[in-house]
Amino acid sequence: MQIETSGAVTSLELPFNPSFTFDCGQTFRWRPVDLDRNVWVGTVGEYVLEVSQNNVKLISQTRDKNNASGNFIEFVQKYFSHCDKLEEIYSSFPEDPFLEDAINRSYGLKILTQDPWECLISFVCSINKNIPSIKTIIRNLSLRFGRAIVKDSDGRFHTFPRPTDLARATEKELLETGIGFRWRYIKFIAEKVSSGELDLESLRALDFNQARNHLISRISRKTFGVGPKVADCTLLFSLHKTEAFPIDVWIRRCVVKNYSNLFVSQSNQTKIAHLTYEKMSTSMRERFGKYAGYAQQYMYMSMLTERRIIRGKAPA
DNA sequence: TCCCAGGTCCTAC
DNA sequence: GTAGGACCTGGG
Numbered sequence: 581m582q583i584e585t586s587g588a589v590t591s592l593e594l595p596f597n598p599s600f601t602f603d604c605g606q607t608f609r610w611r612p613v614d615l616d617r618n619v620w621v622g623t624v625g626e627y628v629l630e631v632s633q634n635n636v637k638l639i640s641q642t643r644d645k646n647n648a649s650g651n652f653i654e655f656v657q658k659y660f661s662h663c664d665k666l667e668e669i670y671s672s673f674p675e676d677p678f679l680e681d682a683i684n685r686s687y688g689l690k691i692l693t694q695d696p697w698e699c700l701i702s703f704v705c706s707i708n709k710n711i712p713s714i715k716t717i718i719r720n721l722s723l724r725f726g727r728a729i730v731k732d733s734d735g736r737f738h739t740f741p742r743p744t745d746l747a748r749a750t751e752k753e754l755l756e757t758g759i760g761f762r763w764r765y766i767k768f769i770a771e772k773v774s775s776g777e778l779d780l781e782s783l784r785a786l787d788f789n790q791a792r793n794h795l796i797s798r799i800s801r802k803t804f805g806v807g808p809k810v811a812d813c814t815l816l817f818s819l820h821k822t823e824a825f826p827i828d829v830w831i832r833r834c835v836v837k838n839y840s841n842l843f844v845s846q847s848n849q850t851k852i853a854h855l856t857y858e859k860m861s862t863s864m865r866e867r868f869g870k871y872a873g874y875a876q877q878y879m880y881m882s883m884l885t886e887r888r889i890i891r892g893k894a895p896a
Numbered sequence: 897t898c899c900c901a902g903g904t905c906c907t908a909c
Numbered sequence: 910g911t912a913g914g915a916c917c918t919g920g921g
Contacts, residue, residue: 605902704904707903708916709901712920713901713918713920714901755917760919761916762917805904826902828902
């Protein structure tokens with residue numbers, strides 16, 4: 581992979597596949613501009629980027645002189661989890677025909693290291709929503725409360741709102757974006773983050789369980805609307821706790837279908853389908869280890885592809 | 897028009 | 910500790 585800024589080009593390592601990486605449900609701010617060439621455009625922090633198989637190009641950035649993103653190359657390397665070597669990750673998994681097939685189908689999918697604030701709010705927005713709706717809500721939030729970066733043919737790119745932007749927003753303003761009942765959750769978290777009571781960046785230094793306990797509402801009381809699923813997504817997609825194994829309806833179906841043998845005490849599939857989140861997630865972390873979150877993403881993509889085929893739509 | 901969505905909260909038992 | 914209902918709203 582190369583990084584291009586104002587004509588300058590820098591290389592990053594392959595394998596990397598933009599479609600699988602941006603369309604696997606870990607981020608909601610990318611859109612394809614040329615699927616044949618696998619070219620995507622998205623907003624990351626203060627930047628608008630165009631990304632293809634082996635090239636990252638800086639399209640524009642905010643005029644904010646206090647651009648908090650720092651060195652652009654380092655910023656991009658961190659975002660694309662430069663430290664993660666996919667071949668090492670693949671070979672760390674136990675022998676597993678289903679996972680091997682899932683990896684082959686989505687070879688080059690990489691887990692990003694996103695901004696934890698944006699990631700947490702995005703997954704709060706995801707509660708009881710499908711992916712197209714989540715994208716719409718996040719776009720509306722950015723249009724209404726973010727800062728304009730550059731005009732393009734499809735309107736403008738906007739930064740994701742800052743915690744203070746959402747803490748100041750009224751109920752009416754928030755509801756106009758289509759977030760529905762989630763507005764209380766978002767405003768509550770925005771207030772905690774902007775006051776400094778909840779420091780998301782500091783969670784990077786904690787181990788998985790400590791960081792998780794800081795995020796889950798009923799434990800920490802510093803969030804509201806954050807259950808185990810939203811916490812695990814935030815840990816995996818922004819704080820780079822790669823052992824996190826988020827369980828949604830599709831992963832639950834996947835586990836019931838392919839991993840029922842792991843739950844020997846459970847006699848039938850109905851019982852396994854109703855296993856508690858914690859029991860299922862812990863078992864999968866124990867099986868797949870340090871990179872369980874990568875295994876989860878490939879499984880999710882496999883289920884998604886299967887659904888698209890059933891519905892007669894070609895995989896992205 | 898109706899169902900359902902990458903869940904969480906709250907209440908009741 | 911857990912089962913079940915309520916929750917805004919838009920996409921399919």
